[in-house]
Amino acid sequence: MARPTIKDVSKLAGVSIATVSNVVNGHPNVTDSTRSKVEDAIHKLGYQANRAARSLPAGQTGLLGYRMPDGKRLNVSLDTFLHQIVEHAGAIGLEVLLFAPRPGQTEQEAYSEVLIRGGVDGFVLSGIDYHDPVVKYLLERKVPFAAFGRADEYPGAAWVDVDGAEGLRLATEHLIESGRKNVAFIGWPAGSLTGDERYRGWQQAMLAAGRDIDNATVLRVLDGYEIGISLTRQLLDSGVDAVACVSDTLALGVMAGLRRLDLVPGEEMAVVGFDNVSAGELVEPGLTSLDQPMADVASELVGRLSRILRGENPGQGLLLPPRLVVRGSTSIPV
Amino acid sequence: MARPTIKDVSKLAGVSIATVSNVVNGHPNVTDSTRSKVEDAIHKLGYQANRAARSLPAGQTGLLGYRMPDGKRLNVSLDTFLHQIVEHAGAIGLEVLLFAPRPGQTEQEAYSEVLIRGGVDGFVLSGIDYHDPVVKYLLERKVPFAAFGRADEYPGAAWVDVDGAEGLRLATEHLIESGRKNVAFIGWPAGSLTGDERYRGWQQAMLAAGRDIDNATVLRVLDGYEIGISLTRQLLDSGVDAVACVSDTLALGVMAGLRRLDLVPGEEMAVVGFDNVSAGELVEPGLTSLDQPMADVASELVGRLSRILRGENPGQGLLLPPRLVVRGSTSIPV
DNA sequence: CTGAAAGCGCTTACAG
DNA sequence: CTGAAAGCGCTTACAG
Structure with a gap:
């Protein structure tokens, strides 16, 4: 027994x-x-x-740390992501340790504490930004990690990201090809890694199609459903007939804004979001969006991490293309 | 260093x-x-x-296990739940170990493996059902656990649940009070702990208001957005002017079904869901739903578990009331 | 190819 | 109240 x-x-x-x-x-x-x-x-x-007994002389724990994100950042479907991480990690005998900074603790201190307690063999990060302090911290201490997010700033870093520029290129091309005249962009304020990349994609597609960028409508706002709603009037007044959004949250807001003005999303204005959240399928008409290949991201991340743990080269940073999922918000013919 | x-x-x-x-x-x-x-x-x-060094002689790991749910069951907002568990556990010095059955492994085997590896001090369970084999297994082996879900079948079990009967009572009373004549119930097939409780709540409220239950419309279906949509015609044909649903998924389906028939949810038919998923705020008009007090559930679960770990009495099973969040799908006056 | 022994960093009786 | 010692279940050089 x-x-x-x-x-x-x-x-x-x-x-x-x-x-x-x-x-x-x-x-x-x-x-x-x-x-x-x-x-x-x-x-x-x-x-x-026994894991503990094994860990003590060998100095390896069989555990991989993941910091529970704040819930403020909505750009990752945590649920799917974690699921995939746990499954892929399990396949190579690793389990996932979840932690969160305690009140009054900085993010870095939380990572450091896990490390000092001899907690994990390495970390999976998500939602990293320019000059991310955690990335820097782990790199300095040579702690194994793999980041979901473009960490090409740091030569040694192992990372996987979904190509946001490619995503907005796809979205914008789709809008242009379906005959839209005035394609706006709604993004976050400049200065976030993810946001800037997505903006770049819109820009590229617009230029490639010979559109006048300087007179196009570009709105830079914080993420938020209500914010999306409040933008709708302004978009209509500017003669915009299509909008590529940096997130589903904003896109769903614009759709709701249209509906509140008794307009039909996809008719008066086409809308594309980013993330393919489940709510996008549940609104009428469905929201066209960019789906992130979470399973691939997770398997590539875990693969990189396990290579580092075995002392091998993790491989280059990897940019995975998102997939455009077309629904009613763009598919109603103009 | x-x-x-x-x-x-x-x-x-x-x-x-x-x-x-x-x-x-x-x-x-x-x-x-x-x-x-x-x-x-x-x-x-x-x-x-060092956790491993501590674990070895003391036989306690400082870890609490949580099995990643399949994603099939949509009745728990995993994101919020896990967040709360991690935070409350962190406050008493416990971290959370995530695991999942590997392919070909039964659920029980997954728990057993974690245990044999000396993985955790106890488990948090969620989504348990009648005669749950995992509950039985852990109870037999005297493994500490606390379950999110009514485990009153087992005298010794520590559990916390959200009162589904109370939830549907609130929902149904709300529909009746707002003047609805013919309040239907859409539930899951009989035989699930959660589903049966919610049905009971609808029943009680209907009887208390002197409504004729035998001639009321009761539909028992699998959970699903498309299923909700497909039910709409039938509901309208039966003269139903309000429907209390066992889940937001079904409720959102009915709302979409109404809209596809060019009807306005909340006018021709009032709709209430259960779970208060984020999509419910993002549809027009918003979906009235029952919000589960996840923070309280998590803190009570972790509290019970930590008491068991200290050799104390975990306390009685606890039933927490959900909160009715009224939105457009029921608030448009008849 | 196999085994005896040291040691990983702690906790826990037990002496003092 | 404090410390020396044994031991938790493993891994890892090192002999043989």
Whole structure:
């Protein structure tokens, strides 16, 4: 009934605990016959190495840390992301340790505390920005991590991101191709990594199509549903007939704004968002948006992290393309 | 630079490591002067006990396990819930270990594996149902846990739930009071703990108001947005002018169904959901729904678990009332 | 290829 | 009230 230990296995198999350890850890120099004796015993006993005991001499914990984001940043579907991370980590024998800064603690202190407690082998980060202090901190201390977010500022960093510029290029091209004359952009204030990239994509598509950028409508606002609503009047007054938004939150706001003015989203004004949140399917007509390939992001992140942990090269930063999901908010013919 | 150990502290403070350990663990029999010497050293060194080293002799890990739900069950806003769990756990020095069954592994095996690896001190469960095998399994093995979900089937179990019957009572009363004549119920097939409770609430409110239950419209369906849409015609044909739904997903479906028939939700038919998902605020008019007090649920769960871990009585099962959030889908006067 | 032994950083009786 | 010592369950050189 009690949890079997390495001793139990060694007794049953008639070998030393060192040999059991060698088998468990896949060391090469073990006879086939010894190996199978040990494996039988392990199987019979249902043995699994105790994590704490393993961690102590080896200095590896089998744990990967993830800081619970504040919930303020809505640009990641936490649910799906975490799910994927947990599953991919599980596939290579790692579990996920969740933590959050305690009241009065800075973000960095939270990471440091986890580290000092001997908590994890490495971290998965998400939502990083320019000059991210956590990235800097971990890099300095040579703590393994992989970031969801373009960390190309730092040569050594392992990162994966979804290509926001490509996303807004796709969105804007789609709007232009469907015959829209005056395609506006609603973004966040300049200076955020994610926001600036997405703006760049809109710009590129507009220029490529020969549109006049200088006289196009560009609104830079904080993220928010109500903010989206409040922008609608202004967009209509400027003669805008399509708007590419930096986020679904803003896009859904504009859709609601249109509806409150008794206009139909997709007719008077086409709207595209970014993130493909579930609410986008639940409004009428559906919101066209950019879907982030979360499963790929997670598997690439975990892959990079596990390579670092094995002392290998994590590989280059990776930019994954988002996928345009077309729904009613852009598909009603002009 | 290297992580300080208990030895470093003991040297700096001029005491034995046993004394440092006693101070760290708040043992009573330590002189004030000794204590403060040790505390100074701890502070100076930034010492934190290594979790693995602590876990090994003490048999406690400082970790609390949570199984990543499948994502199939939409009745819990995972994001908020986990957030709250992590924060409340952090406040009492516990961190959260996330795990998921690997492919081919049953749920029970996943729990068992975490346990065998010496993974956690206890579990937080969510989304439990009648005769839940995991609850039974943990109870048999006397593994500490606290469940989000009514586990009153099992006398010893620690649980917290949101009162679904009360929720649907509130919803149905609200519909009746606002003058609706024919209040339908859309629920899941009988036999789920959560679904049955919510049905009971509708029933009670209807009977209390003297409504004829036998001739009322009751639809039992699987959860789903499209399913909600497909039900709308039938509801209208039955002369239903209000519908209390077991979930926001179904409620949002009905709202979309109404809109596709060019009807206005809240006018021709009032709609109430359950969960208060964010999409409910983003549709026009907003969806009236029942908000679950996640922060309270989390704090009560963690509180119960920590009491069990300290060998105390966890306290009785707790039923928390949801809060009716009234929006456009029911507030347009008849 | 296998095993005896040291050691990882703690906690916990037990002496003193 | 404090400290020396054993031990938690592993891994890792190192002999043999």
